[in-house]
Structure formats: structure tokens, C-alpha cells
Amino acid sequence: MCPDSSEIKGLKRKDLLGILELEREEIELILSTAVSFKEILERPIKVVPYLRGKTVAFLFFEPSTRTLNSFSLAARRLSCDSVSVSASSSSVLKGETLLDTAKNLEAMKLNFVVVRHSSPGASHILAKNLTSSVVNAGDGCREHPTQALLDLLTIKEHFGKFDELKVVIVGDIEHSRVARSNIWGMTKLGMDVSICGPPTLIPRDIDKMGVRVYYNLKEAIKGKDIIYVLRIQKERQAAGLFPSTREYIKLYSITEEVLEKYAKKKVVIMHPGPVNRGVELAPSVADGMRSLILPQVTNGVAVRMACFYLLPGGTGEGRGMGQL
């Protein structure tokens, strides 16, 4: 039962808060581990006993069905028990601060805490105050690391490589944690990353993150291997960031016609979901041959399993009893 020392690897951290702080080797380790986990998802009995007796809490301050389900499934596939603390039933509305919540979670002796919150850095507050491993499932507009990891796995499976692949991320970059996490991950893996959207939705100085900026969709998609389309939220229009959904569609919607005319033949389309059909993405493109949207969803479970596997998960004994 003693594997060689070369056979033992892990992440160099207690928590997964963002792709920014991960090293390239750690990203590759998560992806290769996820590939192994995909086999389990094909079995008649899709459960392994690895995390038996361990507990994960899902702390979702923002509504999310897809991400929560994906994490929940990943935990179950590893035999991990879970509790869900949703915003409506949590004490936040009663004036409890995130720090109070952290202290309470710590007293519950958990191994993992998966958190989604509207404030950037919220997962940092939990990570600092918990002995459990914290997984950031989206903190405001900052990062959504497991989404980027599942996207990278999907790219790896489709292309078999990352180097020199050209990707353009299209849409509301400013408010997208998915865009930020993917920009970090893709650039770390050697991809050529561009972004495209109306100037009002492109955050200041973003070129310093190592990306090329386009305002014109037709120019942006030229020669790209991947078009990664972001969800456009209608409330941004209300905030005056673009004049109308109609005009957005005219300028930035990915349609068959635009792809035929300007994109590479073998281009693939990705989207973090849920798709606003007919807004950022034409239904025929979302469901078409080029779409990798459904493989992305499958890979979400495998990647999240890999994260649970690779993170230390604390001792589940809270502070003072176990060592980190």
C-alpha cells in the first residue's frame, strides 16, 4: 500500500480560491486527475468510497442551480456527505457577518466548504478562518476557478493540446468571473487569448492581463480555434452599459452566418451556461456541431471530483483539535 514517492502529488495549498494563484503544474495535475475520474462516471455504480465519512458544506449566497448540482454530484460520486446552506436559510439576512458564518462552519467540523458569494475575496475570508479546504464557486466578478478548469479539460480533450491554440472570449468581460479565471488559466497553459465586447464591458487595463482586445466581432473571431461566449445579463443594459439587447445582438451575437463568413471552419463554441438563446448565441450554434457546451457540463463533475480529491480537506475536526 505504499506508492512510490514519485506517485504522490497534491496541490500546494489548502484552498482553491482562484486560477491566478495556481501554478501550471497544479492545473495540469487537476486536469489529468479529472480524466481518471471520468471513467467512474461511465460505471454502472458511479460511486467510489474515497471520501466516506467526510463532509462538505455548500454555502451559496447567490442562486445557482448548475454549479451547485455539479458540485453536489461530484461530492456524492466520492461518497462525501453534504449539507447545503442557502442564502435564504442562512443567517446573513439576520445581520450575521461572513466572519460569524465562518466561525459557525468551523464549529461544524467540516472537511470542505464550497462557497459562492457576490463579493470578490469572500472565499479568502472563509479560507483564512477555516481549517477546512475552501473551494471558491464564484466570488463576485473575480474568479470561478472550477469553471475554468472544466473549460480547460474540455479544450484538452477536443484539441489534445493547449500550446498556440487561439481563443477569443466574447461578451461582458467586465462582470465575468468566468472570463477572468479562464484568462489566467489559458495564458498559463500557453494559449493565445483575445477578448471581444463593447468597450463599456471591457474593464480598464485588461491588456495587462496578457490578452488582446477587440471591439469588432468579425475581426476578433478570425483565425480563432475557440470562441468562448459569455452570458449577457439583461440588467447591464438597464445600467446603461449598452443601448439595447437588439443592438447587442446585431454587433456581438454569434450566429451561423457570422461563423460561416468570418470564422475558421473547425472553430468550436464554448459557453459557461445557461445560454440566453438568440442573444449572445444563436440556438442553432448552441446546439450545432461546433458546440462543446454539453461536454463542458460532463467535465464539470469530473473536475470538481478531482478538486475534492486533491485538496487536503482539513481534518474535519475544527480548530484546536487537528492540525492543518
Place this chain on the structure above:
Amino acid sequence: MSKLIIKNARVIDPFTDTDGAFDVLIEGERVKEMRGRGKSEERKGKREKGRMKRKERRVINARGLLVIPGLVDMHTHLREPGREDEETILSGTMSALKGGYQAVVCMANTEPPVDNLGIVKYIREAERVCDVYPVGAVTKGLKGVELSEIGDLVNAGCVAVSDDGMPIMNSFIMRRALEYCKQFGIPVISHTEDLNLSSGVMNEGIVSTELGLPGIPSCAEEAMVARDILLARFTESKLHIAHISTKGSIELVRRAKKEGVNVTCEATPHHLSLTDECVRSFNTNYKMNPPLRTEVDRKAVIEGLVDDTIDMIATDHAPHADFEKELEFDRAPSGVIGLETALACGITYLVKPGLMDMKQLLRKFTVNPTRILSLSIRGISAGEYANLAIVDPTCEWIPQKFLSKSKNSPFIGKKLYGKVLYTLYKGKLYEW
């Protein structure tokens, strides 16, 4: 009467343009004598020492230390009345004393605000350990709609008016405020921020972009600085710009001063020493308004201080309770305390790197605010109040504990140089 001799000190006093070796004799509340330390006088000093020994007195040997006039802070939030859990006039003035101050100018955004005689009286009569000069509100309730009874406020002791914390968005009201204050000779202190542009929580730039936090662009400040300069020029009134923080704002003030506009401005210790890179830690002690800016802006603040575009260093001491600061970055209130670290910050970032000498730094902490607010403070000389501080200019220290009721300092754990060892206020000695 109690007697104190500070011996072997180097006295640096920009009020009297002094920089030299003196023994300072203090009797009761006032300075009795400044005795030069020339060679012949040294002998005389020895004789004097023998004679004095018989009486009740204390001697402080200040070899290697500086004796400086007590500092004046033009921008303090004392929180009383309203948020006594965060700071009181007593705790705030204790904090000021520890930082080497003899006087603080307290802002009007208390609860209720300083927009009527009663509150001014309340502040004037509250227990304190150093001087407190209140600032009155420009508009009733700091709402930016109607001028408050500024005449009453000035009569009761207000030395300036400001809606600090809330910018006066309505240009017409700002114009009228500047004009109206001319009769009293007081400045209008402007919190320059265009609220329509500034809905963020930190400086807008690469750091806010990476962190996904909404940004406050530098132009939100600059647009208002420009407007207020234009209004001050047009009305020929006295304008003071609070906590200036961007390169663009500083350039606007520099040009306005050259053109003869009656404008002055201040910078905070944190804007001259820290940048938005600090926010990457999500530590809310780096959240303030205006936000920490870029390194380019920080260098411009330093340059502005060196070439006297920026008249003074003012703390914007803003105490906040732990339970409020320990929130998510975008939900926490803005503001940091500063009275106990301001001078050290100036020494560390301006004097130690050789950008200015101690006397120039002290002008920014004493003479300039005194002049702009027409206060009756006159430095260290015989007959004046013994309001001074004894400072070890090279002492290396790391701020951890504070006398302020709040602990929201961005300098906790940071190495600073220059420490106030004693403060005297009206002859009363405090040893820190």
C-alpha cells in the same frame, strides 16, 4: 509650579525657523526659556543645573532626539456625537497626543452633523486632552441642498466648513458656499468626488480589473477638483481640497496656484505611502475614499509635497468598528485611522529617502494648516504654551497597538521610522 528641562535637544521649529541645539525650560503650562547650546552657554548651563537641582523638577535628556512643535491635523473624524463606540473626542485627542499633535480639526459628518450651534457647543465643551477645532457643515444635514447657518457656526468656533464624506454635487450650491464664506475669511474644504462616476470601492485600473472589484476612476476626483478650482477662481474665494490623491488632480492644483487661484490642498499619509496593490490582500484596512491609487499617483503625491503644491499632510483619521471593517471588501466602510502613525509615515517616506528635510516636513504638519485656518498657534518660544513633542527620528517600529478606540490602521505590521516618545500639551507631559 512644575518644572521640566529638556536637555541636549535639537529643536526644529518651522514657526520660528529654528533648527539648533537648545535646552528647553518649561514652567507650568508655558515655555520659560530656550537656552542655546553654544560653548560658553554650555558652561552657564552647568551652573544653572546646580542651582535648579534643589527645586522640584524633571530633566529629560534628549540627546539624539528632536523637539518639535505639537502637530496640527486639518482632517480628523472624531465620531462624537453619534458613534462613540468608534471614537470619542477624548479617545481621539489621546490618539492625537500620542501621534505628537497639539490640535486636531474635526470634520462635520458626525451624527447629527455639525450644522448648528448646539453641536458646535457640544464639541467645544466635551472632555479632551488637546485642542479641537470643529469644522462646520456647508449644507444642512450634509445634504448638499441648503447652506447651513455658517455665520453662527463660525461665531461658535468653527474654523472652516466642509461636507466631507459627501461631495457637494450641485455646482450652484458650491458656488454659493464659496462666495458666502468670503465674509468670514474661512476656507471651504472640498471632498472632491463626482458621485456619478465613483460607484466603485477601489481605484479603477489593472488591480480592480484583476480582482473584479468595481473601480473608482481617477477622473471622478479630477473632474471635481477642476470644477472647484474654476469656481474658486471665478468667485475669488478660499478653497481647500481635502485628501488629494491623483496625479491629474495635483497637476490641476499646481497650475491653479501658478495662476494665482486661492487654493490649497492636503494629502494623507496613506496616499503618499501605499498603492492599490495593497488591496490584493482584501484587507479592508486598505479601503478608503479616495481609494489608494497607482504607483504613478503615489509618486505624484510625493512630488506635490516636495514642490509645495500640496500644502500639508492631513490624516483623514476615520475610525471604524471592527465588526464593520471585518466585512467583505465591497461591503466594508471606507476609512482608516492615522493620527498615531502620520509623522512616522512622513519621516519614513519623505525624510529618510532624502526627499525633504525635517523642517519642510514639519511645515506640512504645523505652519501650513495653522496659516490656512488662521489658528493662534505659535511654535516653541518663551512665553508660549508648551505644546511640543519629543521625537526619536531614527527609531524603527512596527505599529500594533493604538490609543484610538478603533484599530483600522493600514500600517499595522509595517515597518516605520521615527517615533514620538513624549508629547507635552500645555506643559503636561505624556510619556509613550
Place this chain on the structure above:
Amino acid sequence: MDKGYKNARVLMSEDEMGKILEKLTEEIYEKNKAEGRLLVVGIKRRGEILAKRIVELLGTKIDVAFGSLDITLYRDDLTSIDKKPIVRKTEIPFNIDDRSLLLVDDVLFTGRTIRAALTELVDLGRPKRVELAVFIDRGERELPICPDFVGKSLEVDKSEMVEVRLHEIDEEECVLIVPR
């Protein structure tokens, strides 16, 4: 040889190993030839390589299929190690229900690896029969596990480790005894 192995002693050469594997394969053939069909499943990583060699030796004499098992997620000692073994793929590209299956591993010691492998097999299907072939049986069992085919039985002190080194992974081929 790595630094860690400087006190190791060689117990078996490449030649001897080859002979033992042939003998082992012969026994497996004898017992299973009546059945005519056999699934050979090696436990990762060295059991997998040995299983592959057995399949090659069996050749076309009987109908064989080859698979491999990664038991990492079924181990019972993972709570006590903070670093994570690399998880590899379990690759059994056939249905194991109602078929005879041969598990192959390099060294049988406490029996815990085999316990984990059996648990995993149960999650994958319900074989008719499971047999166990090990290259080395070094005794000192902690669980009631008994091999059906043994290449060589050894008596080794508990403080020592038996390592089967194989070309495919180790760039050498031998059996070593390594002091812990």
C-alpha cells in the same frame, strides 16, 4: 538506482523472474483451459504490467481479455496521508458479469490492496469467480486473503520492503529487498 536503494539487495535477477513468470502462466493456463475464457486484470501499476505479460504468454492458447484497475480511491489508508497518490484510470473495456476473472499483483503483503481491488470489482459488476495471482507472496497478512497462484513465496522481515522492479517503469528488471 536511486539514492534510496543503496542498501537494497537483489533477490532475483531478470532471468529468474522470466522463468517464474512462465511457470506462473503455465499454472494459470492449466487451471483455466477448461473454461476457455479468462479476464486478466492487473492492479496498477506493476500488477498491470505483469498481467500484460501473462496475457502475452498465454497467447492464443485460450481466449483472454486484458484490463487494469486503479485502486487508489478504494484504499483504506488515505486518511493518514496528506499527499495524494496520482489517480490513474481503471480500464476494463468489457463486461465482467458472470465471467472468470484473474486479478494480478506484484507483491502480496498485508492483503489490503487486494481487499480494495475486490471492493472496486464489485462496483464494476459481478464476476462468476475471482482468482488471485501474485508474483511474490511475502506473508504477514492482515486480512483473510489467500492467493491462488504464487510465483515465489518469501520470508522477509517486517522491517524490509520487497520491490519488484520492471523495465517498463523502473529501467531495470529485478526483485529487491529494501530496508525501510
